[in-house]
Amino acid sequence: MKHLRLVKRLSHLKEEQKFVEEVLLDAVGLSLVRGTLVEIVGGPSSGRTSLLLNLLAKLTREGEICAVVDSCNSFDPRSAVLSNVMLDNLLWVRCGGELENAFTAADHLVQAKGFGLVWLNLAGLPKAKLNLVPRTYWYRYRNRIKETPTLFVVTAETAVAGSASQQSFSLARNRASWSGVGRYKLLRELHVKMHSRKRNFGDAVQAKIEFDYSDV
Numbered sequence: 001m002k003h004l005r006l007v008k009r010l011s012h013l014k015e016e017q018k019f020v021e022e023v024l025l026d027a028v029g030l031s032l033v034r035g036t037l038v039e040i041v042g043g044p045s046s047g048r049t050s051l052l053l054n055l056l057a058k059l060t061r062e063g064e065i066c067a068v069v070d071s072c073n074s075f076d077p078r079s080a081v082l083s084n085v086m087l088d089n090l091l092w093v094r095c096g097g098e099l100e101n102a103f104t105a106a107d108h109l110v111q112a113k114g115f116g117l118v119w120l121n122l123a124g125l126p127k128a129k130l131n132l133v134p135r136t137y138w139y140r141y142r143n144r145i146k147e148t149p150t151l152f153v154v155t156a157e158t159a160v161a162g163s164a165s166q167q168s169f170s171l172a173r174n175r176a177s178w179s180g181v182g183r184y185k186l187l188r189e190l191h192v193k194m195h196s197r198k199r200n201f202g203d204a205v206q207a208k209i210e211f212d213y214s215d216v
Contacts, residue, residue, distance in 0.1 A: 023151060025054060030194075032167065037142045038153045039161045039197075042171030047194075048155050051171070052119055053083040055153070060086035064116030067091040067109045071102040072124035091115075099129050103137060110144045110152060118145075122156040130160050138164030159197065168197040 023032045032038055032055075042048040057080075059066050066089060068075050073094050077087060093109075095101040099122075106120045122130060138161045145152050154161055159168065171194050 023055070023058070025051070025058065030169070032151055032153075034149050034151055035146050036151070036166040037138065037145070037161060037164055038151060039159060039165040039168040040153060040155050040171065041157065041159050041169070041197075042155075043157055043173075046171040046173050048123065048171050050083075052121075052153065052155060053080055053085060055117065055151075056080065056090065056119070057084040057086075059116045060089040062116075063089065065089050065091070065114065066117040067093065067115050067119065069093045069095065069102050069106045069109065069118065069120045071095045071099065071120070071122050072097050074121065074124055097125070099125060099133070103133070106141070106152075110141055110150070113145075113148050113150060115150050117151045117153065120152070120154045122154060122160065125156075127158060130156065130158075133160065135162060135164065138162065142166070166198070169194055170197050 021034055023034065024030070025032070030051075040048055040051065056066055056068075061084060068090065070093060073096060075092060075094075077092070080090070081087065091109075093105045095105060102120065102122065106118060109115060109118045141152050142164050154165075159170075161168070
């Protein structure tokens, strides 16, 4: 809980005027608007987690305090460090697979209003459970982060936020490259494609994720 003391007041953030309206991820050509609810969906090995680690690295390295609501305890701090995430600027909430705990934690974090990013990771939860979430929950998050510097990002295997999300992106794996022979191989490259589910921006964006095991 000590990390919560690092959260800045909204009035202080406005006085500093250090935040731009958009967060750019040059690696995939993605622009995310602050004060909005963003949905990123995709199956296993679609690049969903790598994208969020990239976003966490960018914001925590710039001194912002971020939060991960880990619904199924799948967040790996070591992978985050290897992705250049500053753990000193990160609050990690483990929910043990309890959907209610995840939404309660996200609700408290959104009300705090001092986080650069709140990531609600619902990947791994049964689709039947997620379908029971009232649409009003998502609109409540959307309204509470409006006109704040917070990005609220929800990830899942399928779309859950519906029309409440201002931006929604779908990721899919194209192909993977491996090194080594036999049963024990290392994943070296992951080629993914991403397209917007809200607007038509033309062809899907193609991206390549590379893995470096030199520090493992």
